[in-house]
Amino acid sequence: MRLQWRWAALKNGLLEDAAYRVEFIIGLLGSAAVPAAIQMVLWYALFHVGTGETPRTEIAGMTYSDLIAYTLVSTLFTQVRGGDHDFDLQEMIRSGSLSNYLLRPVGVVEFIYLRGIGGRLFTAGLCLVVGAIGMSLVGMDPTRLFGAMALAILGNILHYQVGAALATTAFVWEEAYSVLMVKNMLVQLLSGELIPLNLFPEKWAWVWKSTPFYLYVFGPTQYALGKWSHWDLLQALGTAGLWMLGAWLLIRVTWGLGIRNYSSLGQ
Amino acid sequence: MSLSQPVIQAQRVSRTFKSVKKKEGLRGTLELLWNPEHQEHRALDEVSFEIEAGAFVGLIGANGAGKTTLLKILSGLIPATSGSARVLGEDPFKRSMTFRKSISLVMGQKAQLWWDLPALDAFDLIRAIYEIPEKSYRERLDFLADLLDVKALFQTQIRRLSLGERMKMELIGALLHWPKVIFLDEPTIGLDVLAAHKLREFLREFNSREKATIILTSHNMEDIERLCSRVMILKTGKILYDGKPQGLIQSGERQLKVSLLETPDLPAVATLTGLAPEQLSLTSEDATEEESKPNSNHLWISLTNDQIAPTLQKLMSRYTISDMGIQGQSLERVIKSIYETESRETGSKA
Numbered sequence: 001m002r003l004q005w006r007w008a009a010l011k012n013g014l015l016e017d018a019a020y021r022v023e024f025i026i027g028l029l030g031s032a033a034v035p036a037a038i039q040m041v042l043w044y045a046l047f048h049v050g051t052g053e054t055p056r057t058e059i060a061g062m063t064y065s066d067l068i069a070y071t072l073v074s075t076l077f078t079q080v081r082g083g084d085h086d087f088d089l090q091e092m093i094r095s096g097s098l099s100n101y102l103l104r105p106v107g108v109v110e111f112i113y114l115r116g117i118g119g120r121l122f123t124a125g126l127c128l129v130v131g132a133i134g135m136s137l138v139g140m141d142p143t144r145l146f147g148a149m150a151l152a153i154l155g156n157i158l159h160y161q162v163g164a165a166l167a168t169t170a171f172v173w174e175e176a177y178s179v180l181m182v183k184n185m186l187v188q189l190l191s192g193e194l195i196p197l198n199l200f201p202e203k204w205a206w207v208w209k210s211t212p213f214y215l216y217v218f219g220p221t222q223y224a225l226g227k228w229s230h231w232d233l234l235q236a237l238g239t240a241g242l243w244m245l246g247a248w249l250l251i252r253v254t255w256g257l258g259i260r261n262y263s264s265l266g267q
Numbered sequence: 268m269s270l271s272q273p274v275i276q277a278q279r280v281s282r283t284f285k286s287v288k289k290k291e292g293l294r295g296t297l298e299l300l301w302n303p304e305h306q307e308h309r310a311l312d313e314v315s316f317e318i319e320a321g322a323f324v325g326l327i328g329a330n331g332a333g334k335t336t337l338l339k340i341l342s343g344l345i346p347a348t349s350g351s352a353r354v355l356g357e358d359p360f361k362r363s364m365t366f367r368k369s370i371s372l373v374m375g376q377k378a379q380l381w382w383d384l385p386a387l388d389a390f391d392l393i394r395a396i397y398e399i400p401e402k403s404y405r406e407r408l409d410f411l412a413d414l415l416d417v418k419a420l421f422q423t424q425i426r427r428l429s430l431g432e433r434m435k436m437e438l439i440g441a442l443l444h445w446p447k448v449i450f451l452d453e454p455t456i457g458l459d460v461l462a463a464h465k466l467r468e469f470l471r472e473f474n475s476r477e478k479a480t481i482i483l484t485s486h487n488m489e490d491i492e493r494l495c496s497r498v499m500i501l502k503t504g505k506i507l508y509d510g511k512p513q514g515l516i517q518s519g520e521r522q523l524k525v526s527l528l529e530t531p532d533l534p535a536v537a538t539l540t541g542l543a544p545e546q547l548s549l550t551s552e553d554a555t556e557e558e559s560k561p562n563s564n565h566l567w568i569s570l571t572n573d574q575i576a577p578t579l580q581k582l583m584s585r586y587t588i589s590d591m592g593i594q595g596q597s598l599e600r601v602i603k604s605i606y607e608t609e610s611r612e613t614g615s616k617a
Contacts, residue, residue: 008395012381012388019383019424099344100379105367106396263284264344 005106006114014118028079028123035194036075043067060199070196072134074221076127076145077152078193081216085116086163087180093170093258094177096265109164109251113157120156124149131224141226147233148220154240155216159187161247162212168251171258186211192218212243273317274448274480275341279350281504282311282336310336312504313350318482318497320447323474325495325512326484327602332501334484335374338450341482342372354448368397371446373454379440380425386436387421390443397444404443411439414469431462438466442473451483455490467493488602500602507605515601522551523568523575525582526590531566540581546570564589 017024047056047064057063062070089112092098101108128149132142166183170176188194190213197208197218208214219236222228228236288304289295298304311333318324326334339345340352343359343366352359357366380389394404412418415435425433434454442449454470455463471494474481485491491498492512500508508515530549537544551567570578575593582588 002398004398005392005395008392012384012392015388016381016383099339099372099374102344102362103342103367103370103372104396105364260346262345264339 002106006110009111009114010118010121012118013115014122016115017119017122024119028126032075032079035078036071039071039194040068043071060196062196062198067196069225070221073131073224074193074196074217076131076224077148077155077217077220078191079127080120080124080149080152080156081191081193082159082184082187083116083120083156085112085160086167087177088112088116089164090167090170090176090180093167093262094174094265096263098262099264109255113160113164117156117160121153124153135224144224144226147230148224151215151223151233151236151240152217152220154237154244155191155212155220158212158240158244158247159216161244161251165247165250165254168254168258171261187213187216190214191216192221196221212240215240215243272320274320274355275316275318275482276353277317277337277341277350278315278352279313280311280315280337280340280347280352281309281313281349282333282340282345283348284308284310310504311340311347314501314504314506315350316499316506316509318480320480321474321478322497323471323481323495324483325491325498326482326501327488327491327498328484328501329606331503333504334501335452336504337501338372338452338482338484342370342450343367344372368444369446370448370450371441371444372450372452373437373441374452380433380436382426383424385422385424386417386428386439389425389436389440390421393440393443399444403445407443407445408439411442414472415439415465431458431466434458434462434466435469438469445477445479447479449479449481451481453485454483455485455487463487463489470494500605502606515605521570521572521575522594523570523578524551524592524594525566525568525579525588527564527566528587528589530564531586536566536582539585540568540578542568542570542574542578 043064046059059067089098089109092101092112098108101111104111128145131145135142135145163180163183166179167176169179190197190208190211192208192214193216197205197214200208208218215236219228219233223233223236285305285307287299288306290298290304310331314333314337326337328334336345340347341354341359343354343362346360355366355369357363359366359370380386381392390404390408393399394401399407409418412421415438417432417435417439420428420432420436425436428436434457438454451470455466458466467490470481470483473479474494481494483490483494495512497510498508498512498515499506533544533547533549536542536547546569548567548569549563549565568578579588579591
């Protein structure tokens with residue numbers, strides 16, 4: 001393992017994000033606050049609006065405070081989830097700017113990820129601190145956040161891997177962007193960042209269980225909130241590892257097939 | 268690899284690009300959905316050559332001639348459709364780690380450095396990527412910075428640099444790992460005269476000191492004339508000329524300008540000198556505004572070196588010559604002439 005260039009790429013990515021500090025912070029706050037506020041209004045409406053004298057106490061086994069707690073904690077992991085490096089990769093393939101990286105003696109897919117992930121790792125650290133303080137204040141166990149964050153970071157890597165494999169369609173199809181858009185829509189729905197996945201009807205649970213997306217936000221949130229045991233977390237980490245291995249193999253195959261069609265446009 | 272062995276070999280290298288034909292208008296766009304029509308473009312057509320270690324080779328050609336495609340194949344960015352290319356004894360498209368560490372490709376229009384970071388941060392990443400020992404890194408950086416005179420700019424964000432300064436930083440980034448083979452695609456594009464001159468001096472110095480093999484494409488004939496010991500002229504994917512730049516100039520036609528006391532009659536001059544009418548003209552691209560006026564007394568004759576003396580003798584037997592001169596044959600003019608001749612021949616065959 002050559003760690004030096006990986007560290008240098010990570011560091012430069014972070015420095016580049018730091019060049020636009022205010023943009024970075026405002027973007028972070030915006031992407032956390034807006035969906036959380038919408039969800040909280042929605043939960044309030046479900047439990048309190050139009051329910052008369054006796055408000056609902058539970059929906060799909062979750063109380064109002066369960067949903068609020070879910071929203072607040074999942075917001076931490078939603079900030080760690082994703083990144084648009086897979087979109088960057090497909091744009092590089094399409095525009096020909098991939099040529100800038102192809103001749104460097106490093107893996108291109110990994111390089112693109114590392115140079116863009118610095119900001120997310122910083123966010124993960126920030127979320128860990130904010131989350132730990134918040135959970136301590138309400139009497140919850142903050143140590144669970146560390147395990148949950150580890151799963152969320154694996155989820156981030158997996159999210160990129162899936163995106164990178166899909167991005168290779170840009171080698172043969174100019175409109176690969178749309179494939180990544182669809183993937184992101186599915187992730188939003190099936191990762192648990194918009195709604196807790198236990199709100200899905202039981203008979204549809206197989207849908208989210210058959211993708212790795214629930215490991216991004218739903219899994220970490222469940223563990224942080226104490227709904228999952230340590231054993232559940234270990235299983236989830238193992239499952240994430242297997243998905244990552246599969247995605248890595250998929251990237252190798254799709255990349256190997258696609259690169260022969262790369263025409264290095266733009267000159 | 269010894270100096271006498273070729274470092275680059277191309278044997279009947281061809282490259283075809285396939286693309287979807289997009290017709291104009293809404294109907295054309297809709298047709299793409301159910302009946303996409305493909306077109307093929309042959310960018311390189313059975314190109315063969317060898318390049319020795321330490322050579323400085325210029326690739327010349329109009330837009331679409333195949334220069335950049337050839338560089339992309341030799342650097343390993345894209346594969347050849349047919350034929351074989353070897354660089355440093357390897358198939359470039361396999362892009363082995365040793366190969367990637369031994370070459371460099373600089374494209375004038377593509378930025379490889381980090382836009383929002385100072386060059387020094389980007390160079391540090393390059394040092395890590397190529398595993399350059401700290402001591403060598405410092406020495407090389409000093410050497411390159413001195414040659415290009417940019418040390419004072421190392422801590423300035425790349426986006427705040429001028430185009431010329433950025434290009435110099437790109438070059439440093441591309442050379443820090445001391446590549447054995449360097450591909451330069453339009454390195455002086457967009458640079459002012461001074462910056463282009465500085466860059467050329469730098470490339471010449473780097474080539475002579477480090478014995479790196481350099482292939483350069485450029486539309487700027489000054490780049491080629493000043494740097495390259497060998498030129499290859501490409502047209503529609505084929506090599507029209509491969510040799511020394513001086514060879515091109517010597518074998519080309521020269522232009523004799525003769526000023527007479529009367530306006531010459533071209534058919535009469537043709538008969539007198541025995542030259543073909545298309546070799547004679549009352550004007551020229553190089554003529555001044557005064558010389559281009561109608562009824563000017565200037566005669567422009569395109570001829571080879573051995574035709575100059577007999578032509579002048581015959582002219583002097585009939586006309587009084589007030590002035591004369593032989594235009595220096597620039598590489599640009601020769602290449603233009605080669606292109607025009609080739610086009611005429613292709614046209615007449617068609």
